[in-house]
Amino acid sequence: MAKNFNEKLIELLKNDSRFVDDEGELVKAAVIDRAWKIDRDLVKLLLGKPEIKGKFFDEIEGHWIFNINTFIEYVADKNFLANSYTRFRNKIGLNIDGKFLRERGEVSLVWPYKDCVLEGGQTKEEEKRKEIFFNEILAQDEIDRLFDPKALTNWKRYTVDGEQKVTEIKRDETGTIRENLIIKGNNLLALHTLKKQFRGKVKLIYIDPPYNTGGDSFGYNDNFNHSTWLTFMRNRLEVSRELLKDDGIIFVQCDDNEQAYLKVLLDDIFERSNYVSSIVIKSSTPSGVKTAHRTKTIIKQKDTVLVFRKSSSASFNPQYAARERWDKHFGIYLDRVNDQIISLAKVLKDKGILNEDQSIDDFDISNPKHKKFYIENSANICQSKSHNNSEAQKASLSKPDSVIYFNKGTNNESIYLNGRQLTPLATSINDVIIGNIETKAFSFLLCDFWSDIDFNNTQNEGGISFPAGKKPELLLYRLIKLASNEGDIVLDYHIGSGTTCAVAHKMKRQYIGIEQLDYGHNDSTIRLQNVIGKKIKEKGEMFDKLQFDQSGISKAINWQGGGDFIYGELMKYNEAFMDNIQAAKTSKELVNLWKGIAENSFLNWYVNPEMPEEAINDYIAIGKTENGLDKQKKLLAELLNKNQLYVNLSEIDDADFNVSDGDKKLNQSFYGGNA
Numbered sequence: 001m002a003k004n005f006n007e008k009l010i011e012l013l014k015n016d017s018r019f020v021d022d023e024g025e026l027v028k029a030a031v032i033d034r035a036w037k038i039d040r041d042l043v044k045l046l047l048g049k050p051e052i053k054g055k056f057f058d059e060i061e062g063h064w065i066f067n068i069n070t071f072i073e074y075v076a077d078k079n080f081l082a083n084s085y086t087r088f089r090n091k092i093g094l095n096i097d098g099k100f101l102r103e104r105g106e107v108s109l110v111w112p113y114k115d116c117v118l119e120g121g122q123t124k125e126e127e128k129r130k131e132i133f134f135n136e137i138l139a140q141d142e143i144d145r146l147f148d149p150k151a152l153t154n155w156k157r158y159t160v161d162g163e164q165k166v167t168e169i170k171r172d173e174t175g176t177i178r179e180n181l182i183i184k185g186n187n188l189l190a191l192h193t194l195k196k197q198f199r200g201k202v203k204l205i206y207i208d209p210p211y212n213t214g215g216d217s218f219g220y221n222d223n224f225n226h227s228t229w230l231t232f233m234r235n236r237l238e239v240s241r242e243l244l245k246d247d248g249i250i251f252v253q254c255d256d257n258e259q260a261y262l263k264v265l266l267d268d269i270f271e272r273s274n275y276v277s278s279i280v281i282k283s284s285t286p287s288g289v290k291t292a293h294r295t296k297t298i299i300k301q302k303d304t305v306l307v308f309r310k311s312s313s314a315s316f317n318p319q320y321a322a323r324e325r326w327d328k329h330f331g332i333y334l335d336r337v338n339d340q341i342i343s344l345a346k347v348l349k350d351k352g353i354l355n356e357d358q359s360i361d362d363f364d365i366s367n368p369k370h371k372k373f374y375i376e377n378s379a380n381i382c383q384s385k386s387h388n389n390s391e392a393q394k395a396s397l398s399k400p401d402s403v404i405y406f407n408k409g410t411n412n413e414s415i416y417l418n419g420r421q422l423t424p425l426a427t428s429i430n431d432v433i434i435g436n437i438e439t440k441a442f443s444f445l446l447c448d449f450w451s452d453i454d455f456n457n458t459q460n461e462g463g464i465s466f467p468a469g470k471k472p473e474l475l476l477y478r479l480i481k482l483a484s485n486e487g488d489i490v491l492d493y494h495i496g497s498g499t500t501c502a503v504a505h506k507m508k509r510q511y512i513g514i515e516q517l518d519y520g521h522n523d524s525t526i527r528l529q530n531v532i533g534k535k536i537k538e539k540g541e542m543f544d545k546l547q548f549d550q551s552g553i554s555k556a557i558n559w560q561g562g563g564d565f566i567y568g569e570l571m572k573y574n575e576a577f578m579d580n581i582q583a584a585k586t587s588k589e590l591v592n593l594w595k596g597i598a599e600n601s602f603l604n605w606y607v608n609p610e611m612p613e614e615a616i617n618d619y620i621a622i623g624k625t626e627n628g629l630d631k632q633k634k635l636l637a638e639l640l641n642k643n644q645l646y647v648n649l650s651e652i653d654d655a656d657f658n659v660s661d662g663d664k665k666l667n668q669s670f671y672g673g674n675a
Helices: 005-013 028-036 040-047 050-056 068-076 084-091 140-146 187-198 225-243 259-270 344-350 368-380 391-396 473-483 499-506 524-532 574-583 587-600 613-623 628-639 661-670
Strands: 057-060 063-066 152-159 162-164 181-184 202-207 244-254 275-282 302-309 320-322 330-335 340-343 381-383 404-408 413-417 420-424 443-445 489-492 510-515 534-536 545-547 565-570
Touching: 005 040, 005 050, 028 040, 028 068, 040 050, 040 063, 050 057, 050 068, 152 524, 152 661, 181 187, 181 524, 187 225, 187 510, 187 565, 202 225, 202 473, 225 244, 225 259, 244 259, 244 275, 244 473, 259 275, 259 302, 330 344, 340 344, 473 499, 489 499, 499 510, 499 524, 524 565, 574 587, 574 628, 587 613, 587 628, 613 628
Parallel strands: 181 510, 181 565, 202 244, 202 489, 340 420, 489 510
Antiparallel strands: 057 063, 152 162, 152 565, 244 302, 275 302, 320 443, 330 340, 330 381, 404 413, 413 420, 534 545
């Protein structure tokens, strides 16, 4: 059968991948956008077919002029793509009075929230998301209500005694909630839910969001991936700023795929004057054989952590990292018993650790014999640096914290420890350290390049296996120590395997973690239970023993287990239907779901809940077309009122939601009596 003009034009436009979505459907908005810009490739494409050229171009003195208005009016007409999909939308009420929703004045496509307010269909971190919301249309008042606080349910408290009922939400004398919290649900809606209780109270935020590489979990089915990702980030970062204290700090980890754009976005949200640093982390080691592929690119070896403060009142705690090798600056050994200073090289040679022909540069901390000496004697070894103290400075430096300083007089050299003069026995003493010997003897001040963190052997930290994207505990330890103190609130709303919360727990910080994915046995809640530990009774022992996570930073900080956290979920309503839509494997399952949606869900105001047989037959027919199952899922997702994905706190007493008395009481406690 001969194709009509519409079919020919659609087929022609589909030759340009910019105008086609992942399901092979033509994206009218993309075509119209390029037409307004008089896109050279689009014009060339249209000129290639005489029949199409004759309709959209005018000939003037041998030149063909593109008639933009004629072309756009034709493509924008509601009948241009009147295929079985759009005809079906009419039958179930997805247009009103003959006008498609996109053409009506009552609603508008709110671009800042395009595809980014709501996420559906993400089931596993290693799978690309099959996004079923697509270009969702929301009226502005719907967006406002969408961000209202949500009711929480499925409360659990985890302790060393296992899972417990939650009977109260603990607060301090200022009324601030003092509980470690893990919240399951859409992270943007959860962040807005937290605003009611935690606005201006979070000291540190760390996030490791999807990097938008095309191979991670941020796999939206549209042709606006980059702008969509930035919008996704903006929506969440704006709420993050509201949650931070005035002296709060945020760390955002990413790679070069979006790092430059993310920096500009953060400049806009947090203000450029509050940019602190870009910490570059060596996150991988090149390996494998030389291949043709590897010769065509520069191998990625780093990630970046962008650091911003909320205001100039933020400050950082200086940090040091251990050196792998000693260098010439380590030259002094302090004999505390005899109050003497000795050349470190001499001590090492006297003990047979160094040969006579070796220097201090040959002392290697990775050598077990050398490392043993370092561990046993680190408190007696000083790092040297040039310094010349005056007598006036001498008194101010005489503090009881192992402060040692050097005063070079005109006639002799004097070494002081806490105000006591020591006898220098070294043949040549040029200078000595000022500071705490135990912390500075074999360390260097952290700067903006971290190359010493092992990213290759940390995938089983916390007792869970998380093969992709898991961050080492040492990385989070440094960041948390750098920007917070014990008792401060730490937030991560992309918690994944739970590294941030696990490290914060061990470091005695209060934490909030948000995640909408379920990782089963590798879930963050499992990891945190491992951190807390559980009581076990070994054979022959009288008393219980606490078994807890000893990986990661546990041994370095002498972690002994203990503590607790509360788990809660945003209370689902339409979101439960969305989960079922995404999980459906057959058209028959979706038809059955449609019946449940029509009877039990909150539908959009413009949807007709009736299911005439003709509409069902058409729906089944769509399932038999190319990518039919995805199209059917799309259609059912459009029926649901996205404002009712979760139960709004303001509607907790509505009988339709069937909220239990126990959940009502706990919500009232969580929201400070305002539930």
